[in-house]
Amino acid sequence: MPSGFKSELTGCFSTPCADNPTVVMIEAACRHAGLDWRYVNAEVQPEGLAGAVAGARAMGWRGFNLSMPHKVAVIQHLDGLGESARLIGAVNCVVRRGDKLIGENTDGKGFLSSLVPVLEPRGKSVVILGAGGAARAIAVELVLGGIARLSIVNRSLARAEELAAVVRSAAALHGTVVTVAPWRGDCAIPADADVVVNATSIGLGDATARVPVSADTFRAGLVVADVIPNPPRTRFLAEAERAGCTILDGLGMLVGQGVLGIGYWKGLTLPTVAADAEMVTVMRRSLEEVFA
Ligand code: NDP
16 A cells, blocks of 8 residues: 555656656666655756746655756756756756755766776876766766876867866866867877776767777776767777777766765765665666667
């Protein structure tokens, strides 16, 4: 017998929303954890965002995710921001705390949760390909995590410089050296790099798409990560694996941010992914089934 007929509500506002698989993994995790929660994947146009946030507030939603194109625009409708969201300048997860809606950013933390089991980032040298929203979230968390060197490589140099400016104060505090370079032709991975991240949208929905990187600069010992969740096995990762690199797919980042979101919505102030290994497995399996 249910203890009542009221489910707790969460969800995601984006457009287009139909290809967003987050609902599958969150509902799988909730079933697994015995939480009577619903996750509503809602199609919300920019002009409807204020109304959607007001609706979630009025209905007492525990919180909600934001995806394209609302991660920055939502900030004006919130009551405050967590540290990562403030530094990144974008929110992907809103949490109701009392009568306040607070914006958090779990994208970069989700990435870190997949990286840390294979490599502790402190003191390491990282190359990020791309300088958009995903790159920004990852770069901020890596700098906060104390990496020694961050190289941002992007097609638009101006956007790479913008990202470098975003992390500059945190980098000075944590002793991270930040460099930028324009992406022209095939990028050669520097011999002293420990981690390379494809944080561009190349490969989304296309397993044959090529990230312009010299595959002969991949080497054993290098950790190569891709943010692309669908398909999880991108051409970039396949080439890196053939060269003996340790690879991390985009599902790890997606699952990590999902676990953190549920933790926040349950009322935790500092949720971690490591504490919920079983939930990680359930969520990852649900996504693998969807993408099979
Ligand atoms: P943005 O549009 O903000 O940024 C896209 C980036 O990709 C820019 O740096 C852009 O370069 C670069 N880019 C796109 N096409 C090319 C190309 N042909 N050659 C070189 N560079 C290119 O997108 P986001 O950062 O928000 O998202 C990027 C990807 O990350 C998406 O595919 C998304 O699905 C994924 N993502 C995955 C998450 C996960 O949990 N796994 C979470 C969040 C995002 P330029 O600036 O020069 O245009």
